[in-house]
Amino acid sequence: MTSTARLVEVHRLAVAGHEAEIASVVGDLVGRVWLARSRFADVVRLAEQTLTLGEDAGALYDLGWAKRITGFPMEALAAYDRALDLFRAGHHRGNESATLTSIGLVYDGLGDRQQALNYYGQALPIVREVGDRAGEATTLNNIGSVHDALGDTRQALDYYGQALRIRREVGDRGGEAVTLSNIGLVHNRSGRPRRALDYYGQALPLMREVGDRAGEATTLNNIGTAHNELGDRQQALNYFGQALPIRREVGDRAGEASTLSNIGLVYDNMGDLQRALDYYGQALPIVREIGDRASETITRYNLAVTYRQLGELALAVAELERVVELDRQVGHPDLEADTATLERLRREQAGS
DSSP states (O other): OOHHHHHHHHHHHHHHTTOHHHHHHHHHHHHHHHHHTTOHHHHHHHHHHHHTTSOOHHHHHHHHHHHHHTTOHHHHHHHHHHHHHHHHHTTOHHHHHHHHHHHHHHHHHTTOHHHHHHHHHHHHHHHHHTTOHHHHHHHHHHHHHHHHHTTOHHHHHHHHHHHHHHHHHHTOHHHHHHHHHHHHHHHHHTTOHHHHHHHHHHHHHHHHHHTOHHHHHHHHHHHHHHHHHTTOHHHHHHHHHHHHHHHHHHTOHHHHHHHHHHHHHHHHHTTOHHHHHHHHHHHHHHHHHHTOHHHHHHHHHHHHHHHHHTTOHHHHHHHHHHHHHHHHHHTOTTHHHHHHHHHHHHHHHHHO
């Protein structure tokens, strides 16, 4: 029996014997191991068992983390909010900052960038106050992600650069991989896919080394996107095909939707429009279910473009109307361009 398996048995016995303190300590140890290994469904079960004995900040934090990754943002926020109150009541400043950062991640995933920056802004001075260098790097990395999503490439690379230096300094190999992959994303979005592949190539073996299956899938997905940008459709499909089953295996619903949309984009680029619609159609209900408005915007835009190519102008206009509405809600930088595209399509529809 492995050490983790022994701890799981200790936790089971503690819960059965109503030993809340033991269940809390052991559950937290196991939960952190399983989170690092992308065993999110197991983390949910473990945390819920601990919580049968009463409120527990660590279990709530782990529950929020697993719920966020598996596409339940509202449940994640509820768990994080309860954890935050308990950490503050106990004056656990380090845990308070980690929870603030995690809440920021949820809002970022929901497309509410300003709320995300608000929570990251609360977390950053606390991690510096308590000397948590790894936590500081995580928060800087996440601020970089928001600036990337807002189209501010220079700011994104600046924050990622700060995060990367700290992560290497403290020996955080998993965190280093995440930041390398994020830097690759910036370069790919800025029209430099070959440079992006260089960063992804550094990140992927680190992800595998630390057993970060969710991160591995994200990096495989990103490599596929870069190959698609370079016009290598079969390589793109190959990498997306590797990413998709891992995302389903770990329960990463948002990631699953992203990869489905990306496969749709490849088929769109290959001129197979019906197959593209099929993959976009698989992605859309997932992003709506998990409340990811930013990804819903992208998926609906892709649907609109494909419908237009097929001559289905009424369907294209309907999707673009929803895109513009979502752009306004999430403060998307493409609002003006999408509005102009919608007006052109309306004129085209009126003249047909």
